[in-house]
Amino acid sequence: MSDSMVNAASSASANNPVPLVMLRKSLDLQAQSTLSLLQAIPQPASVNPAHLGQNVDVKA
Template identity: 40%
Template sequence: MDVNNIASLVTAMANQRTADAIGIAMLKKTLDIQASSTLTLIDTLQQPAAANPPHLGDTIDTSA
């Protein structure tokens, strides 16, 4: 093998390693953002949509 070919191969491998590291970092950040968004969505679902007035449901009409 030629020295230039070896140097080119090493450079390409280093560039690929850097690209892989960047891709993994972006994936981790995306997963963190999705987890945060999911927790926010779950928190909003746990709150009741609308509460009934306090007088509703106190009595049952049995004579009807």
Template identity: 45%
Template sequence: MEISSSIVGGAIAQPLDQERQVRVLKKALEAEAATALALIDAVPKPQPVAASNPPHLGQNIDTRA
């Protein structure tokens, strides 16, 4: 009888262990997401670059060449 009761006890404990593991995994994923967002926010935003050419250059395209 002791063997069967330990098997039943183990079968009941498995879903609880799985639920606990899923909760730990979800918390780990949430922590990873928060870290990723913090890293993305830490990247400096690019500043607009002024054109280095004079205003009359680069306005026309020769399509017959």
């Protein structure tokens, strides 16, 4: 969302608070939708065997 849209909604809220309320609701809805989409992404399966990464070579 551009700064000009936020500024326009903010200046309009002095006379009429409805545009600012609608902007906030729209941003909240977008945030919820984005969070839902991110949570729906499946976690990648490990491609390495389980024993890899268990030991550290400190003598190198």
